Amino acid sequence: MVSLHFDEIAEIEIDPDRALVYELGWQSWSPSGSYSFKSTSPRPLKKIWQAMAYRPEFVDPLNCFQSDGVLIVNPGDGRPIVSFGVADIQGQIPHILATPKGNKHLVISSNLPIEARSWPSAVTIEDALSGWAELILSKMELQLLKAIAPAWCSWYCYWFNVTQNDIVGALGDITRAQLPITTIQIDDGWQEAIGDWTISKRFGDLKSTIATIKEAGKESGIWLAPFLVGANSQLAEKNPSWILGGADAGFNWNQPLLALDTTANGAMDYLLETFTMLKELGVTYFKLDFLYAGAMEGNRNRDIPSEVAYRQAMASIRECVGDEATIVGCGAPILSSVGLVDAMRISPDISPLWDPPEQDLSQPGSRAAILNSRARRALHGRFWVNDPDCLLLRPSIENRELIADAVASTNGLRTFSDPISSLDEWAIAKVRELITPAETAPAVPSPRVASVQYISQQVQ
Ligand code: 9PG
Numbered sequence: 001m002v003s004l005h006f007d008e009i010a011e012i013e014i015d016p017d018r019a020l021v022y023e024l025g026w027q028s029w030s031p032s033g034s035y036s037f038k039s040t041s042p043r044p045l046k047k048i049w050q051a052m053a054y055r056p057e058f059v060d061p062l063n064c065f066q067s068d069g070v071l072i073v074n075p076g077d078g079r080p081i082v083s084f085g086v087a088d089i090q091g092q093i094p095h096i097l098a099t100p101k102g103n104k105h106l107v108i109s110s111n112l113p114i115e116a117r118s119w120p121s122a123v124t125i126e127d128a129l130s131g132w133a134e135l136i137l138s139k140m141e142l143q144l145l146k147a148i149a150p151a152w153c154s155w156y157c158y159w160f161n162v163t164q165n166d167i168v169g170a171l172g173d174i175t176r177a178q179l180p181i182t183t184i185q186i187d188d189g190w191q192e193a194i195g196d197w198t199i200s201k202r203f204g205d206l207k208s209t210i211a212t213i214k215e216a217g218k219e220s221g222i223w224l225a226p227f228l229v230g231a232n233s234q235l236a237e238k239n240p241s242w243i244l245g246g247a248d249a250g251f252n253w254n255q256p257l258l259a260l261d262t263t264a265n266g267a268m269d270y271l272l273e274t275f276t277m278l279k280e281l282g283v284t285y286f287k288l289d290f291l292y293a294g295a296m297e298g299n300r301n302r303d304i305p306s307e308v309a310y311r312q313a314m315a316s317i318r319e320c321v322g323d324e325a326t327i328v329g330c331g332a333p334i335l336s337s338v339g340l341v342d343a344m345r346i347s348p349d350i351s352p353l354w355d356p357p358e359q360d361l362s363q364p365g366s367r368a369a370i371l372n373s374r375a376r377r378a379l380h381g382r383f384w385v386n387d388p389d390c391l392l393l394r395p396s397i398e399n400r401e402l403i404a405d406a407v408a409s410t411n412g413l414r415t416f417s418d419p420i421s422s423l424d425e426w427a428i429a430k431v432r433e434l435i436t437p438a439e440t441a442p443a444v445p446s447p448r449v450a451s452v453q454y455i456s457q458q459v460q
Contacts, residue, residue, distance in 0.1 A: 002057055002297050002306070006097060006109040009084060010116055016103050018076025022125045025372070026055035026068040026093075027292045027333050028345040031361040032375040034125050037076075037100060041065050045360040052250035052331075053348065053362035055095065057297050064099040065106075069335040070132055071096040072125050073106060080118040081128040084108050087115050089136055089335040092305045119447055127447040129378040134446055137382060142339050145385055145440040148326055148413055149182030151221055151285065153390050154189070156350065156417035160253075162189035164204025168212055173420035175216055177428065180435050183285050183326075184213050185221030185415070194225055194253055195233035195260070197274040210282045221285030221326075222278055226271050226317065227294030227310075231256040235270075242267040245299030249290070259293040262313035263302035271313075275320045284325050288317070288341070291332035307336045314340040328387055328413070334379075343385040343413045343438065347372035350389040354398040366392070366399060370406040377410065381442030386412035391434060393427035394418040404430050411439040 019037040030053055031042040040062050044050040050059060060066040070085030086094050094112035101107050108116075117135075122128040152174060154162045167186055174181050190203045199206045210220045229236050229243060232255045236243060242264045249257035262268050278286070295310035302309070310333060318327065318340060329341035337344060348356065349364035356365030361372070373388035380386035388410050393400055397418075407414070414435050418427065 002092065003111045004057075006111050008107055008109045009114060010108045011101065012073060012075060012082065012106050012108070013077075013104055014073065014106055015076035019106070020074040020076065020125060021065040021098050021106070022072035022074075022129065023065055023067040024070055024129075024334060024376075025362075027053070028329065028331050029053040029348040029362050030055065030068075030334075031368075032372055034074075034375070035065060037106070042361045044362065045358045048250055049360060049362055051248055052252075052292075056248075056292075058095045060097065064097045067096050067098075069093045069096075070129070071098055071108070072128050072132070073098065073108075074125050080120040081122045081125060082116060082118050083128050083132045084110070084114050084116050085132055086112070086335070088139060089338050090140070090311060092307050093333070093335050122447040126378050126444050130382065130442065130444045131447045133379060133382040136338065140339055143323065145381065146326065146342050146438075147440050148343055148385055148438045149219070150180060150435040150437060151183035151185045151413075151415045152179075152181045153185040153187055153221075153287075153415050153417040155187035155223070156352070156390055156392055157419045157422075158187075158189065160189045162187065162203065164206070164209045167209050170420060171213055171216055171218065177420060179420070179428075179431055181218065183219040183221045185223070185285060185287060187223040187287070188289075190222065191224075193233040194228050194230035194257070195235035197224060207281055214282055219284045220282055221287060222283045223287045223289055224274070224278075225290035225293070226274075226288055227260045227262065227313070228290040229258040229260050231258055239266070241265075241301075242270075244293075244296060247293075247296045247298035249293045249296065257290075257293070259296050259298060261298070261300050262294060263300045263304065263309055265301065268313060268316055272316060272320045275317055279321055279325070285328070286321060286325060287328045287330055288332070289330040291329055291337070295333045295336055307333065310336050311340065329384075330387070338383045341384055343387045344379070344383065345387045345389060346376040346379060346412075347389055350392055350403065352392060352397050354402075366397075366403050370403070373406065373410055373412075378442075378444045380410070380412055380444075381440055385438045385440060386410065386443075387415075388412050390415045390417035391430070392416070392418060393430050394422040395424055395427070396422075400427070404434065407434055411441065411443045413438045
C-alpha cells in the first residue's frame with residue numbers, strides 16, 4: 001500500500017514576491033503549472049474529479065503545493081532552480097509537497113525517497129524540467145520516438161453515438177476533400193459496454209468499417225479504456241474476482257466505474273484477446289484511455305505496487321500490438337507511462353466551450369487544455385510525442401482561432417475532430433496548414449547538463 005506518511009526532505013529560502021513552484025499533475029488530465037509562492041494551486045472542485053482527474057489517493061490541503069514524481073522550485077532570488085524528484089520512474093511515484101513556512105521559506109516533504117538537484121544553467125522552470133526528464137531517460141533504454149501520422153478522431157463531433165455510417169461518411173468526405181489525414185480514429189461508442197470490448201449492434205459492423213478504411217488507403221485507430229470496468233457491464237457480473245478491491249474509479253456512462261485488477265488470473269488474458277481481435281481486424285493505432293484505473297491503489301491478487309502493476313500491464317499490451325502499432329495514452333499516469341506509449345495526452349479534453357465546468361482546470365474546456373499543454377511542453381520529444389488533444393475548427397467552436405494558434409505553437413500530435421461538412425474555408429485552410437506528422441524533436445532545448453550540481457542523494 002502507498003505510504004501516506006510524509007517526511008520532511010528540505011527547507012529552502014525563497015523570495016516571496018518572485019518564487020515559483022512547479023507542479024506536475026499525476027495523470028493526463030491533472031492540472032500542471034507554475035504557481036507563485038503567494039498563490040494557491042488548483043484542487044478538484046467536485047469530489048468525483050479527485051478520482052477521475054487528480055491523484056485519487058492524495059487529497060491535499062490548500063495551504064501547500066503538491067506534485068507527483070517531481071516538484072520544481074525557482075527561489076526567485078537569483079539562486080539556481082531546484083528540482084525534487086524521484087530517481088527512477090519505473091517504481092512507485094512519490095507525492096511531493098511544498099508547504100510555505102513563515103513568509104520566506106518552503107518546506108519540501110515526500111511520502112517516498114526523492115533526490116534534490118540544482119540547475120544552475122536553467123533560466124526557467126521549463127529548462128529544469130527538460131533537464132530532469134533527460135536525467136530520467138538516461139537511466140532507461142527507450143526506442144526512438146515515432147513521427148506519428150495525422151489522424152481524424154470521431155469523439156468531438158459524434159460523441160458516444162458514433163456509428164459505422166458516421167465513420168464511413170467522414171472517410172468519404174476526407175478523401176474527396178483530399179485532407180492530409182492518414183488515420184481514421186474511432187473513439188468511444190463502438191463497444192458493447194465499458195469492460196465488454198465486443199462490437200455493439202448500435203455502432204454497426206466494425207470489421208467492414210476497418211476494411212473500408214483500408215481500401216481507401218488509410219489506417220484505422222480505435223479507442224479503448226482497458227483498465228476500466230463499468231459496474232453494469234457483463235464483465236463485472238461474470239468476473240467479480242477481476243475487480244480491483246476497494247478502488248472507486250469514478251462515475252460516467254450512467255454508472256459507477258470500477259478498475260480491472262490486471263494481476264487477477266485471466267484478466268490480462270482477456271484484455272490481450274481483445275487487442276489481438278482488434279489487431280487482426282487491422283487496427284494500427286490505439287488510443288488507450290482512462291489508464292489511471294490501472295494504476296490505482298487497491299487490493300490486488302498479486303501484492304505489487306500499483307505503478308508496477310500498471311507498467312507490467314502496459315508492457316504486455318505493447319508486446320501484443322507490436323512495436324509498429326501506435327499507442328496514445330490518455331487519462332494516464334504521466335511518469336509511470338514513460339517508455340510505454342508513443343504519444344501521451346498531456347491535457348484535459350478540448351471542448352467546443354472555452355472554459356471548463358466550474359473553472360476546474362482538470363475538466364474539458366479549451367482554456368484548460370491549452371494551459372496544461374503549455375505547462376508540459378518540456379516532456380515532448382523526450383518521454384514521448386505530446387498530444388495536446390484534437391483541433392476543433394468548425395465555426396461553432398468558442399475561440400477556435402486561439403485553439404489553432406495554441407496547436408500551431410506545439411510540436412506534438414496533430415489530430416482534428418470536426419464533422420467535415422461543418423468546416424468553412426478558414427477551417428479547411430487550417431486543417432491543411434496544421435494537420436501534419438508529429439515532430440519528434442524536443443520543443444524546449446536542454447539546459448547544459450554538464451553544469452548540474454548534485455546536491456543530495458536519496459534524501460530521507
Ligand atoms: C471518450 C472520451 C474521449 C476523450 C478522452 C476522455 O470525467 N469524465 O467523465 C470524463 C469523460 C470523458 C473524458 C474525460 C473525463 O474524455 O479524454 O478524448 O476519448 O474520453 O469517452
